[in-house]
Amino acid sequence: MKKFRSNKLAIFLFTFPALLLFIVFVFIPILQVFAYSFTKWNGISAPEFTGLKNYIRLFTDKVFYTSNKNMFIFAILVTVYQMVFATIFAIAVSDAKIKGRKFFRVAYFIPVVLSVTVVCQLWLSILNAESGLLNTMLRSLGIDFQQNWLSDRYKSIYAIAFVNAWQWMGYQFALIVAGIKTISTDYYEAAQIDGANAAIAHRKITIPLLAETYKSSLIIAITGGIKAFTEMYIMTKGGPGTSTYTLAYMMYSSAFRSKEYGYGLAAASMLVLECLAAIIVINAVFKSNDLDAVKKKKRRLFA
């Protein structure tokens, strides 16, 4: 193993194909996004360099702030919903005493394999203000809480975020279930002997040992939230008006509808930067937690 690791040529040969693909299809396009964001371009003719003009316009554009606000709401709602419910359901189905756990394991994952379009159409029917299942149910139960779920300029982003969170929760659920399976049952038996009940055992054992899984899940959930687009496109077309725009939708609208590719790519650049910032913050948080844990361990050892 040591010999292999010291063989730089072998490392290069094995990593080069993947690295080349990454550079050509990911890294270079990202660089191009940044390069073109400083231009005025209609997508076909030669771009014209305009310096920081697109960015100045971006930072004075109300839609940019609406898009960012929506992006945060979306990311936070999706992350919280998915993390909380995926954890609860994963712990539940990992318990051998739970009946029908195989069924639930499949059931929770089903929305993930459905097409986004199908899921959006399903929820469009449920959330329709006039004839939707949700409002009809509320009406028939005598609950005065009927809403214009997708037509309300302030609330529709929550409804859309919920749809995304509902669909992809199963994915996080699968990751966490897989993570739980890697934890040795010895820990739980030891905890039981020490008098810990199930809740304490999961809080003290399961969740800390799933730190790496949570890190991946968080990155997937948050970056997924930041680049949200499909649900808005299918369910509200960014509307009413521009009230459910996200940065990804703003990029699409500017580039493909307004034919302002340069401006759209300035929005895309911000999207890339925000995704990177989110990943850096998540890594930093988990790193500092790791350091805290090591320090605590050392303190215990030397106490």
Place this chain on the structure above:
Amino acid sequence: MRKRMIGLFLSMTMVASLLVGCGSKTEAPTEAKTETATEATTETEDTQEPVTLTIYAQYADDDTKIPYDYAVEKLKEAYPNVTLELIVQAQDDGMTLNTMAASDNLPDIFQANTDIINSFRETNQIMDVTEVAKSTGFEEKVFDSCKELLYADDGKIYVFPYAGQEYVMWYYNKALFEQYNLEVPTTYEELLNCVKVFNENDILPMSLFGQEGWAAAAMYDTIATRYTQGGIKALDEGSASVKDETYVNATKTMSELVNAGMFSADVTNTNYDQASALFLEGKAAMFLNGQWYIPDATEKLGDDVDWMYYPAQDAASYEAGKAVFSGGGSTSGYAVNPNGEHAQLAAEVAAFISEKYCESKILNGKVFVSQDTGLKAEGELAPMMQKLSDTIPSITSMTKFTWGLTNATFKAGIEDQTRFLLSPQYTPDEFVNEMDAVIGRMNE
């Protein structure tokens, strides 16, 4: 050393790929290439060698399938050596076509609107077909009233249009109006009364597919044209300001109608199928759509359906407004890729297909085409169509559908903002200020 070599290699790969990617796709087709294309065409025509032309065309419903199939049949007789390979046009705001253009992969023939013409002529990716329009007699056959649809703003012909002037109609269910003893509204005051009565009886006053930006913009335009005949066309051309009193009043009127409950609560998420079903099933009293909807409405509702002149702020404006219609034509139709292998032949075929589209539409009772085909509709026109045909000579001014607008920024802006105005939570002031900002950006 090896590390440096690897680093250097990776850097060079990256720079090379970046340069390739950044390379401009603006290379103009050289004359030599065009000449070759012409020579090739002549040769092909002489020898009657089979030629396959790719065509990017709408082929989604009866309105688009019937004329296409008819044109293809006729093409087999007139050009037996030509085969068309259809690429069905995506409803994606021209995104696919733009991508094809950016990758220099345009089909031989494609449908283009004003926006596409403006973009593609900058990069010489749309053929100037003025000569072909003259030599094939296409130009001559175009109705005088539609001549403006033929020429771009530089006086050249880039497309062979088949659609003539088109009209935004307010359809209404006569039976429902009679049932609730309501007169067809001529003023907004009367319209608001109708809205109130219909809402009290669980009838949706106006069914609108507000999910589509053009429908929301058309609704605004039908109101704006009652105050000023330029409507959204004048805003697009920059000859009016959205802060003008007329537009502000139009905005306030639309907002007032929205707040009175003229549209469904979910209007911004209502698609065409849903909106049309509500109207055809008698659950909505009025419906906004183009004149192309006349056959469908007549087929389903028979004598119970008619169209009305748009209501106005007062009786005098209503009468004056009868000569001003929202809608209109646009310089759009079949265009040709000048870099295609058989560009000249493709141009002739495009002209032929457009002509046959007109024939097919006429034969199917759709009289609003761009040119005189010498044919007449089989049977009598539907009463609504006849009424419109009788009205057309008195129309003095038209605006535009959003797809005919010249500025893409304005088009996206007016579609978004009018959809927003359909929400009771959006104020007229917000609309005016946002549209003013959009119009400001248009001129940058």
